[in-house]
Amino acid sequence: MKTLYLDESGDHNLEIIDPQYPVFVLGGVVMEDQYAADVAQPRVDQFKMELFGTKSIILHTADIVRNRNGFERMKDSGFRQEFFAKLNTLIENLDFQVLACGIRKTDHLSRYGPAALDPYFLSLNVLVERFCLELGKVSDGGWIIAEKRGPELDREMDLAWLNLKIQGTKFMQASWIDERICGLRLRGKAAELAGLELADLVVTPIGRHLIGKQTKEDFRIIERKFRRSPGGEHLGWGLVVLPKELGQPPLRSDQPRR
Numbered sequence: 001m002k003t004l005y006l007d008e009s010g011d012h013n014l015e016i017i018d019p020q021y022p023v024f025v026l027g028g029v030v031m032e033d034q035y036a037a038d039v040a041q042p043r044v045d046q047f048k049m050e051l052f053g054t055k056s057i058i059l060h061t062a063d064i065v066r067n068r069n070g071f072e073r074m075k076d077s078g079f080r081q082e083f084f085a086k087l088n089t090l091i092e093n094l095d096f097q098v099l100a101c102g103i104r105k106t107d108h109l110s111r112y113g114p115a116a117l118d119p120y121f122l123s124l125n126v127l128v129e130r131f132c133l134e135l136g137k138v139s140d141g142g143w144i145i146a147e148k149r150g151p152e153l154d155r156e157m158d159l160a161w162l163n164l165k166i167q168g169t170k171f172m173q174a175s176w177i178d179e180r181i182c183g184l185r186l187r188g189k190a191a192e193l194a195g196l197e198l199a200d201l202v203v204t205p206i207g208r209h210l211i212g213k214q215t216k217e218d219f220r221i222i223e224r225k226f227r228r229s230p231g232g233e234h235l236g237w238g239l240v241v242l243p244k245e246l247g248q249p250p251l252r253s254d255q256p257r258r
Helices: 033-052 061-066 077-093 105-115 119-135 151-167 174-180 194-210 217-225
Strands: 002-009 023-032 097-104 142-147 181-187 239-242
Touching: 002 033, 002 119, 002 194, 023 033, 023 119, 023 194, 033 077, 033 194, 061 194, 077 194, 077 217, 097 105, 097 119, 097 194, 097 217, 119 142, 119 151, 119 174, 119 181, 119 239, 142 194, 151 174, 151 181, 174 181, 194 217
Parallel strands: 002 142, 097 239, 142 181
Antiparallel strands: 002 023, 023 097
């Protein structure tokens, strides 16, 4: 059994687009459940204990960069350097795949206008397709755990998942999704799930990459963990960027085309 842990970076709103961060990324990590419980969770807890003396602190990018909610020591440059060096080592040594979908919101809105789909739910469709392909032809092969986003958005998420199970996507039959994925669970950051914390840590570097920021070691590590084709390609397989450039060659026959 595998689980896809999901988190987001950026705002899914298309009415107001931040020119400093005009992308939305939904992404996360895929891990075997036994590995997550027996290896990933203890290693993440050990990392926290070593640096902060508690395993209750939540690895949350927004708190880390703003030196808050237990990360006040990040103001010290020496500690900050040690933290990121050890965090990169932790992420590099853990065994998981990365799946992500990035939406360039300005281009998305320009291409589709009023018909432009909500970036969150468009990305969710893409990731459900890739997760199903990763699971293969199995029954009840995996779960999706996504971060809670507030009562109203959580209700929309539950309805979107129900719609996927009933109608499928443009590129994948509902029966494939319903058979392979057991269901969708929503959890808050306070659940202290290593998978959700890792998902939080991978989506922001992907967003920075998409807006052309200088590549750092965290993205280099994440890039090596993207789900890949048999030929080693990650674009379209582990990382999908939308909208596609016009004239881009089609994907291989076993990939959903989008």
